[in-house]
Amino acid sequence: MKYLLILGARSDLARALARRYASEGWALMLAGRDKPELERDAADLKVRYQVPVSVCMLNGLTTEGHASFYANLPAIPNGVICAIGLLGDQTVATRDEEHAQLILATNFNGCVSLLGGAAKLLAERGSGFIVGIGSVAGDRGRKSNYYYGSAKAGLAAWLSGLRNSLAKTDILVLTVKPGFIATKMTEGLKLPPLLTAQPDEVANDIYNAVIKGKDTLYTKWFWRYIMLIIRHIPEAIFKRLSL
Amino acid sequence: MPERETTETLGGWGNYPLVQAKKHSFTTHSELLEKLQTLNQYIPRGLGRSYGDSALAPHVVSMLHYCRLISFDEETGILCCEAGTSLADILNVFVPRGWFLPVTPGTKFVTVGGAIAADVHGKNHHMAGSFSNHLVFLDLLTPDGEVRSCSLQKNPKLFQLTCGGMGLTGIILRAAVKLKPIETAYIRQTSKRYADLGAVMNAFTEKATNTYSVAWIDGLARGRNLGRSILFCGEHAKRAALNPRRALNPLNLPRKRKLSIPFNLPFNCLNPLTVRTFNFTYYRTAPTKEKTGIVDYDSFFYPLDNIGHWNRLYGKKGFTQYQFVLPLESSHEGLKQILARIARGGEGSFLSVLKLFGKQDGILNFPREGYTLAMDFPIRTNTFKLLDELDRMVLDYGGRIYLAKDARMSAACFREGYKKAEAFLEGKRSHDPHGQIQSLQSNRLGMDE
Numbered sequence: 250m251k252y253l254l255i256l257g258a259r260s261d262l263a264r265a266l267a268r269r270y271a272s273e274g275w276a277l278m279l280a281g282r283d284k285p286e287l288e289r290d291a292a293d294l295k296v297r298y299q300v301p302v303s304v305c306m307l308n309g310l311t312t313e314g315h316a317s318f319y320a321n322l323p324a325i326p327n328g329v330i331c332a333i334g335l336l337g338d339q340t341v342a343t344r345d346e347e348h349a350q351l352i353l354a355t356n357f358n359g360c361v362s363l364l365g366g367a368a369k370l371l372a373e374r375g376s377g378f379i380v381g382i383g384s385v386a387g388d389r390g391r392k393s394n395y396y397y398g399s400a401k402a403g404l405a406a407w408l409s410g411l412r413n414s415l416a417k418t419d420i421l422v423l424t425v426k427p428g429f430i431a432t433k434m435t436e437g438l439k440l441p442p443l444l445t446a447q448p449d450e451v452a453n454d455i456y457n458a459v460i461k462g463k464d465t466l467y468t469k470w471f472w473r474y475i476m477l478i479i480r481h482i483p484e485a486i487f488k489r490l491s492l
Numbered sequence: 493m494p495e496r497e498t499t500e501t502l503g504g505w506g507n508y509p510l511v512q513a514k515k516h517s518f519t520t521h522s523e524l525l526e527k528l529q530t531l532n533q534y535i536p537r538g539l540g541r542s543y544g545d546s547a548l549a550p551h552v553v554s555m556l557h558y559c560r561l562i563s564f565d566e567e568t569g570i571l572c573c574e575a576g577t578s579l580a581d582i583l584n585v586f587v588p589r590g591w592f593l594p595v596t597p598g599t600k601f602v603t604v605g606g607a608i609a610a611d612v613h614g615k616n617h618h619m620a621g622s623f624s625n626h627l628v629f630l631d632l633l634t635p636d637g638e639v640r641s642c643s644l645q646k647n648p649k650l651f652q653l654t655c656g657g658m659g660l661t662g663i664i665l666r667a668a669v670k671l672k673p674i675e676t677a678y679i680r681q682t683s684k685r686y687a688d689l690g691a692v693m694n695a696f697t698e699k700a701t702n703t704y705s706v707a708w709i710d711g712l713a714r715g716r717n718l719g720r721s722i723l724f725c726g727e728h729a730k731r732a733a734l735n736p737r738r739a740l741n742p743l744n745l746p747r748k749r750k751l752s753i754p755f756n757l758p759f760n761c762l763n764p765l766t767v768r769t770f771n772f773t774y775y776r777t778a779p780t781k782e783k784t785g786i787v788d789y790d791s792f793f794y795p796l797d798n799i800g801h802w803n804r805l806y807g808k809k810g811f812t813q814y815q816f817v818l819p820l821e822s823s824h825e826g827l828k829q830i831l832a833r834i835a836r837g838g839e840g841s842f843l844s845v846l847k848l849f850g851k852q853d854g855i856l857n858f859p860r861e862g863y864t865l866a867m868d869f870p871i872r873t874n875t876f877k878l879l880d881e882l883d884r885m886v887l888d889y890g891g892r893i894y895l896a897k898d899a900r901m902s903a904a905c906f907r908e909g910y911k912k913a914e915a916f917l918e919g920k921r922s923h924d925p926h927g928q929i930q931s932l933q934s935n936r937l938g939m940d941e
Contacts, residue, residue: 283520286519286520289560290560292561292563293560293561293562296561296562296563296585297585433517433557436517
């Protein structure tokens with residue numbers, strides 16, 4: 250049986266990923282902070298897909314305790330997906346240093362520490378996959394969310410380095426760059442419907458990208474081209490825009 | 493980053509009325525309690541398939557993200573789930589494992605909570621009763637913040653108030669429903685046409701031992717053709733009845749292509765001319781001798797679910813569905829008069845459905861023994877006048893109107909039709925003394941005074 254470890258398993262995207270993999274017969278390990286809710290999620294997955302699901306306690310906000318977290322996993326995973334993320338509020342972050350640090354720590358430090366641990370674990374066996382969730386917001390800093398964006402940019406750079414270091418092994422490192430997704434994170438935002446993906450669509454894209462062995466996935470697919478254009482706007486012009 | 497939105501335009505399935513409302517979502521119990529603390533008044537809302545204003549209010553609490561399955565007992569078929577779980581979801585998971593809903597309405601896109609709140613019925617009402625007859629228990633969050641487990645044994649009064657209570661007694665959080673075993677995902681269907689109302693009503697009585705029965709009725713036929721119908725009966729097909737290809741995989745249906753109406757059509761394309769043509773052809777092509785065939789459960793129970801947003805066919809003014817039930821003894825005479833009145837108006841409905849109900853207990857739930865007729869009416873200038881006239885006729889024959897379809901009846905019509913309305917309101921007041929749960933419908937029907 251193949252095991253998938255999902256870090257930050259309570260997010261809407263993580264839950265969609267859990268459903269997608271469970272529907273293919275994968276056993277799941279759900280890691281997060283809210284044990285009672287994770288157990289309810291686990292019960293749901295077990296009833297629906299009749300696969301083994303376990304719950305592991307994890308605090309992604311600190312970088313401590315991650316070694317023992319991996320040591321105590323019920324099984325060595327074949328794949329690890331980190332769906333930890335915090336959109337935060339840019340305007341709050343500009344005046345409240347604590348909130349700014351929380352955005353950076355959640356989206357970068359926490360993810361890097363956890364995925365570093367995952368890489369060590371998979372390296373022992375020499376195969377598997379690691380998925381980190383970046384964001385199109387990390388492709389270029391914009392005034393509306395550059396704390397979030399810069400942390401995601403850092404994560405993407407780190408994943409690129411990890412991929413480089415594992416290139417000679419059988420371990421896949423996938424960087425996912427989603428655009429808008431209709432989730433709790435974006436609830437109440439006026440998202441453009443044509444550009445907005447449902448969590449299930451993104452989960453399906455990720456599932457397929459892992460099978461195909463891709464390095465970077467933009468989802469929905471057209472974000473690759475939107476961001477290609479945005480990245481190529483000269484800074485002298487870009488700095489005056491409100492995108 | 494896009495801005496946060498404050499309100500959105502919400503309607504029921506009939507797209508009438510449409511109102512500005514704020515929708516509040518949650519995925520966990522603690523999130524729900526947090527949201528409710530900020531709200532003075534609200535109404536819970538599921539998939540929005542009630543036709544009128546049952547699930548409309550300035551603040552609606554959306555149950556759609558509260559949709560986890562909790563447990564399933566393979567021995568008894570008892571499924572426990574969160575109330576935002578849709579019937580479609582349940583079918584997708586459990587039909588391949590040999591289980592089916594004990595009662596299902598004409599769409600699978602309703603939530604379990606919504607099915608309880610409207611106490612929906614199906615084509616097997618005469619055999620199986622309504623949805624709530626198959627509940628083992630439900631958990632209700634009452635306005636005082638307590639979660640109460642309710643069943644026929646425990647808190648029976650609150651249980652009865654809640655089944656068919658239109659969400660007005662509290663938020664249904666979880667429910668356990670007993671699924672029924674099936675051998676295949678197919679239905680053995682018989683169909684036959686009947687020349688008039690008397691003939692189809694006789695057929696309903698004769699076929700009362702069939703698990704499922706429902707008639708399509710030509711709402712435009714007049715004179716000696718009045719009430720001409722096609723009666724469809726069904727049984728869950730045994731594996732032996734399937735052709736060899738289907739019998740290999742009897743519980744899984746091949747994938748079907750789904751159509752969708754992308755936007756409100758600029759005009760109502762279900763007008764008297766198109767409907768008359770359709771009705772004539774549909775009736776004429778139906779068999780005069782009983783015909784038997786095997787159809788998949790989707791085609792039998794949910795023919796319209798395969799067309800996404802079919803409500804948009806009625807154009808942007810929307811439509812209303814008129815469904816009433818008459819007592820058995822006055823059904824024949826009442827239906828004759830009412831059908832004649834509708835046919836005279838020329839506003840024949842595209843989808844008119846006749847069904848014989850069996851016995852039913854309850855407080856505010858709709859079914860009672862007798863015949864029920866459901867018809868769609870596009871919203872036009874004279875529609876409401878006609879419907880008011882029909883209300884009077886329905887009440888005079890001792891009938892009542894289905895709250896889940898209603899968008900326009902008067903408070904007096906409600907009181908007269910629902911003999912136990914006062915008992916319901918008394919019960920509601922005792923659990924919701926400050927009137928925190930209100931819908932536009934409960935306001936209109938004078939339930940909050």
